[in-house]
């Protein structure tokens with residue numbers, strides 16, 4: 001009772017819960033679910049853009065894209081570390097992803113069909129990520145909030161690089177402008193779906209907000225993203241593919257159409273265009289990396305003195321003659 005009261009007081013004061021503090025089981029479970037799925041999203045999210053590293057149109061674009069994809073790997077690793085402070089191991093988390101028991105963001109189950117998609121992902125996908133993640137810097141769990149501060153700084157840079165890429169293409173040829181428009185047409189609705197189902201259909205939101213894990217509802221953040229993005233689309237000279245998109249003076253926000261929620265449900269269920277491909281690729285990468293993990297463990301055991309010391313190749317083969 002006393003522990004619960006102390007926890008409630010920390011949440012009520014918008015202070016932080018730290019790993020060694022007592023916390024309700026549900027709070028711990030919700031954090032593990034959300035942080036792990038966020039980490040998985042960063043790791044799987046490397047694939048759609050990584051697909052273009054070998055085909056970047058210039059050395060400059062290649063260097064930018066390599067750095068961005070590496071940043072996503074870093075985000076995944078900080079988030080896995082934050083999640084481990086809740087008492088779950090990295091191995092268990094990886095297994096939950098590879099077995100399909102835990103989800104990752106729906107957006108990464110769509111294909112990247114042209115180089116314009118690299119710009120659109122930066123502009124729209126990282127833009128949506130920023131709207132969703134800036135409030136998470138103030139989440140009630142300390143390690144998650146602190147990881148988010150650095151992640152958001154890097155996401156802002158990613159968003160700008162995407163916008164800059166699209167601006168460059170929009171000032172190019174007619175064909176380049178058409179590539180940008182076609183890409184935006186494909187990514188607009190899936191980007192809106194990144195914020196999750198509507199509030200009325202979101203089973204976790206109310207409790208997550210009461211615990212200070214989420215600071216805003218899915219619909220609030222979706223609206224914020226639309227309001228932020230429409231003027232940027234105008235400045236770029238692209239049309240957002242939604243005839244219902246209009247400024248509402250009374251609300252002080254843009255009105256917009258309804259995303260296809262059946263599509264989101266299907267993609268989350270595993271039936272999106274690239275779900276099978278993304279998981280198969282991750283499983284293969286995990287298997288290919290087995291020797292690195294084994295070598296790292298053997299090195300640590302060696303350093304700790306818990307493994308036989310092998311000084312050189314001759315020792316390893318038992319032959320010093």
Ligand code: BYC
Pocket residue numbers: 033034037038039041042045046072103104105106107125126129132133193194195196197201202203204205208214218268
């Ligand atoms: N995709 O009750 P709800 C990035 C699931 S990485 C898939 O509203 P919640 C980036 C949800 O998990 C972007 N699943 O849930 C990386 C729940 O199922 P479970 C990732 C979704 O948790 C590389 C069920 O639907 N960002 O930006 O309160 C390159 C009901 O939903 C989705 C984060 O992970 C979806 N879109 O709210 C570039 C941010 N939406 O778990 C960029 C942190 C919902 O009960 N996460 N589901 O089986 C969050 O803020 C929240 O978890 C969400 C969902 C807003 C996503």
